[in-house]
Amino acid sequence: MTRSKRRASTAPASARLGRIVPMVLLTFLVVALLLPAGMAVGPGFLGPARSPEPVAAGPWQQLPATLSAPDAGGPGGGARPLSDAAPVPDAAALAGQLDATLKADGAGSFTGVVQDAVTGEVLFDRGGDEVRAPASNIKLLTAAAALRTLGPDRRFSTKAVAGTAPGTVVLTGGGDVLLGAGESAPDAVLGRAGLATLAQSTVQGLQQDGVSGPVTVLLDDTLFTGPPLSPAWSPEDVAAGEVAPLFPLALNSARFEPGTTTGPRPRDAAMAAAEAFAARLTAAGAAAGITVTPGVARVPATEKAPEKTPGDAGSQAGGRAGKVLAQIESATVGQQVDLLLRTSDNYLTEVMGRMVASASGKPASNDGAVAAVLQQLEELKIPSATLRAADLAGLTLANQVSARQLSAVVRAMTTGADSRLRSALAGFPVAGLTGTLGSRYTDTSTARGAGLVRAKTGTLNTVIALSGYVVDADGRLLVFSFIGNNLTPGAAGNKAALDRTASALAACGCR
Structure with a gap:
């Protein structure tokens, strides 16, 4: 990789086992090993064993003969919880x-x-x-x-906010750097929130507000403070794309294309996202008779978000006072x-x-x-x-x-x-x-x-x-x-x- 790091049914596997072993093994691991969803895993690690019978080699060490049942791990399921009754290694x-x-x-x-x-x-x-x-x-x-x-269930919001000047839309970053350029993909992590979806909803919001003239897009990425690059990072690592200047919004985790994991990154990931949004807004607004002025600029200092009070990261949206025209939400923090x-x-x-x-x-x-x-x-x-x-x-x-x-x-x-x-x-x-x-x-x-x-x-x-x-x-x-x-x-x-x-x-x- 890079310098720093570099579902289930009860059908028998029988003749198809050779083709589905990787899926079986991964599914069984997730369900039977540790059930790491939270509520189920604690009792599995700490609770008493369900069977007093000793097992010579536990099922977690065996290739399953069948796929896991849908209720595996629950009452009557096929996976036994781990137990502190197992012997501790010498x-x-x-x-x-x-x-x-x-x-x-x-x-x-x-x-x-x-x-x-x-x-x-x-x-x-x-x-x-x-x-x-x-x-x-x-x-x-x-x-x-x-x-x-x-918290594992928290999501970050990226918002389109009505600016203080008539006809301005402010794209406001709230911490989601896994934005997608296209439609939102609810089942995804990378691209769960899509800028094309945000643009379409923004046009609807502008129409509701009676906006018909040219629209100007501004960028508010003021949620983060201080230098966007850590002084501990070597210029060589930055140039190689191991990391990039940090902003509270970006496409594809600050990569040019989804799925890319190596090579150079955008130097200004927030502006790249804002320009992608402006392009999607232009396309979405054409059918509604709304035009978008070419070019994107950052919000003037006089329009920047007010200082947050301690603990106010929850809104994750820059805190602007303007009306929210539309917003999209990221995958959860846990994801x-x-x-x-x-x-x-x-x-x-x-x-x-x-x-x-x-x-x-x-x-x-x-x-x-x-x-x-x-x-x-x-x-x-x-x-x-x-x-x-x-x-x-x-x-x-x-x-x-x-x-x-x-x-x-x-x-x-x-x-x-x-x-x-x-x-x-x-x-x-x-x-x-x-x-x-x-x-x-x-x-x-x-x-x-x-x-x-x-x-x-x-x-x-x-x-x-x-x-x-x-x-x-x-x-x-x-x-x-x-x-x-x-x-x-x-x-x-x-x-x-x-x-x-x-x-x-x-x-x-x-x-």
Whole structure:
């Protein structure tokens, strides 16, 4: 990928199993492993076992013979919940296995922590308190902060507002950088809110207000403050498109085309979105006799949104006093967190951090975002005195986080008291199947972890990291974090070492 990161029926599988195994496995994992929708996952991790009968090898370790039933996981369903009755791995036996796999290829070294998710017992600790550059594993902090501060069901609004001057329409950004240029796609995350839909609704609003003369489009992107680029980012990374200047509205997560994940980005993503909106408004207004003046400008200082009061990020719309002509809403925060974890999206992560800051009453700037995210760690009782964060995407070696801190964040997501964090679990890439782990765990040394390990990846030139969760062979839920620093650039054995180590956890019946 990039430098920083780089449904069901009861029909038997029988003769069709060869064609549908990937779908079966992924569906079964989502339903049977951890049910990470929130309400179902907590009892699954913490509640008593439904069957007193011991199981030699749990169903989570087996390829299902049939597709999951629609009510799987509920009463009478085909998936049993995980239980704290499963044996905890013996720490010494586990360490023996992990010490054999967690080795650097060339220079550098690995630190790591493995914990029992239910009790928090530390089962493996190699330099777990040593702070290191975590690369994109730092995105886990923003994911947790966004779910706690904004809530998994929050949506961001992009509005067309009547300006103070007659015949002006102000496109007002409210934090949605996953806008689509076309019609809104209600079932999508990227493109859930479409500018063509907003333009059509805006024409209707103008007609209702009796506007018939030429319309001028202005842009209000004042929700964010401070420099649009973090001083911690190298110009080379910006030029390569690892990240771009941050604005509270953008098309395709500040990419020129949907689905593009590499290469240069628009330097002014907000203006690019505003120009796309003006083009759609021109097309939609033609049939109604409404013309649009060519060109888009930013709102004058005298028309900018008033200062927000603390905690007033909820409207996410810039706070203008004019009449709202039309608006479109983003995918939920929970869905966006899933996307940023699965694809390791730098731009979306940084924007989400600024939205957390705005909702926390802090400036929606780089410094405000970092402060707001670290505040949420403290509220989660995760010690962060030693933690240093220069950005939230993980593009700089200036970030310093320990494996114990990252493991604690994952544990809070899996079994912590705040059920809002469960929404992050579905976004963790699945080994050999999805996201940044989709092309890994494909050889015999890592096959034991394929489909079972779920973890956030992280990669810089001399850094590699992996933090996530897995159910071992005995049915025990484990959380882990491994960080390699000062590694030989390009050494293939380092990624393999991480994958073999996580696979050893999945296969562990360590007693």
